[in-house]
Amino acid sequence: MSAPGPIATPGTPAVLVLEDGRTFRGQGYAAVGASLGEAVFATGTTGYQETLTDPSYHRQIVVMTAPHVGNTGVNDEDGESRRIWVAGYVVRDPARLASNWRSRRPLEEELAGQGVVGIRGVDTRALTRHLRGQGTMRAGVFSGDAVAGTEAMLRTVRAAPRMAGAELCHQVSADRPYIVPAVGPRRFTVVAVDLGIKSMTPTQLARRGAEVHVLPSTAGVRDVYAREPDGVFFSNGPGDPAAMDGPVTLLRAVLTRGTPFFGICLGHELLGRALGLATYKLRYGHRGINQPVQDLRTGKVEVTAHNHGFAVDAPVDRVSPTAYGRVEVTHVCLNDGVVEGLRCLDRPAFGVQYHPEAAAGPHDAAHLFDGFAELMGEAPTVRPRPTVPSWETDHAKAL
Structure with missing residues (x-):
């Protein structure tokens, strides 16, 4: 090149x-x-x-x-x-x-x-x-x-490398942690693992009272739980989810501990992998801001923003047993039936394939951040704010 x-x-x-x-x-x-x-x-x-x-x-x-x-x-x-x-x-x-x-x-x-x-x-x-x-x-x-x-x-x-099998999140992730302060009174501490995070994501979480600790994609279990999180979030990002074993190992630890979890796009695909489901490459993917998605639980259709070339392979018509309890498909794309949402029935965890944080719109799915806040609010206690290095906050201000 x-x-x-x-x-x-x-x-x-x-x-x-x-x-x-x-x-x-x-x-x-x-x-x-x-x-x-x-x-x-x-x-x-x-x-x-x-x-x-x-x-x-x-x-x-x-x-x-x-x-x-x-x-x-x-x-x-x-x-x-x-x-x-x-x-x-x-x-x-x-x-x-x-x-x-x-x-x-x-x-x-x-x-x-x-x-x-x-x-x-x-x-x-x-x-x-x-x-x-x-x-x-x-x-x-x-x-x-x-x-x-x-x-x-x-x-x-x-001669160029293919996207299938590519592990790219480490190339786009922040190289060190930073903090996005809560807007208004702090209600929660959320650890967001940056797999290619967009700036609107921690903004949406902060608007709901979360102090967001954004960690690099290489973060491990000790890094996450040193912040004593009320919830863990996995972001969108590039590459093939089948090539990303490190984040899957971390997510399985989150599921084992029962910490509330929310994943978007790549984060949703990694939730599928952590639960033992397969992922696959779509023929031409979904990219744009006009994709119709149906909530199978309510029948409601929302117009959503997408950017993904991979998807989770899960049965739409039944609940699937996993090592972490039952999981159901909650959303599908009306254009082609691709799985667009997963929810664990025995753990406080869910993910969506699309982008509820889309700054350019549409904003039909922004309520999912409210759902994550409600999930964290159902936890037994909201833990005290942990002590973190001051440079993390300074780094956030510099972005």
């Missing part, structure tokens, strides 16, 4: 090369160079800044199905993490002018400044239909001097 060059100028040649040999030609967008990753499509019409900064998109080339991208520019408030994580960016018609009172700079400038290689002028509808039919696959974006013969670029793409 070559180092990104300067920002693309009008007419800079660019090509997207897919693993199966299909190519899409266009013009360079953002940084000039070459980038490799898994080609996926995202169906959101808004919230592109949150998408770009979501660590779950690490090592993925994101195809935007919305035809016009960049209208509202980039601001300094809406990022979900410290940087852009996408490996490459594919758009049809980028905005020539950003028009929003919160905008601080153009999207193209932000992408180029962080070395993201993109391509514009692509028929993203045809590309999305191809990925829906053939499935997500390895791809490369090449622009400027990086454009070479098709066979040479294809060999480069096929």
Whole structure:
């Protein structure tokens, strides 16, 4: 993978090369160079800044199905993490002018400044239909001097690592703990294991009175319980859950102790693994902010935000016995029947595959954070605040 060059100028040649040999030609967008990753499509019409900064998109080339991208520019408030994580960016018609009172700079400038290689002028509808039919696959974006013969670029793409079997959470996680203080009176202490956490997640927990101790993905049982948590949370993140044994070992200890647990996306998939359920790679995944999910217990349908390429394999029509008691499927995606929620019936633990914390919306599922607070409130006692190093709080303020 070559180092990104300067920002693309009008007419800079660019090509997207897919693993199966299909190519899409266009013009360079953002940084000039070459980038490799898994080609996926995202169906959101808004919230592109949150998408770009979501660590779950690490090592993925994101195809935007919305035809016009960049209208509202980039601001300094809406990022979900410290940087852009996408490996490459594919758009049809980028905005020539950003028009929003919160905008601080153009999207193209932000992408180029962080070395993201993109391509514009692509028929993203045809590309999305191809990925829906053939499935997500390895791809490369090449622009400027990086454009070479098709066979040479294809060999480069096929030499790239696959997403299946990839353990990526350690690459995106915080390198040291930090604290997000409770909003208002402190009611709970929550330990959130950062597998690729978005900033809105501890914010949502803090709004419900939780002091959130965010720990790196390498955290072990001793690290978690040194904070005397009232609840443990596992975040979203990139990669294959089948390759992440360390967090599964930790989660099994949490289940054994009976500590209230909530997992989102990758955290939900790891809950499935901890319970002895299998996970598998979806053909083209769910990514976007318009995915319908049904609560099987109430029949209610919520429109939700998704970003996942893997799922839990669990029977929808019956309760499953596990080493930690019974577990039931609580939610399914109405588009394809994929499992979207699990709840333990004999332990205070649940998870959802989608994103109730989605800052860009929709917010139909935000009540799940209330459910987690209620679960912690049912614990026998809310333990006193533990003593932690002051630098953790200082680190949070610096983020």
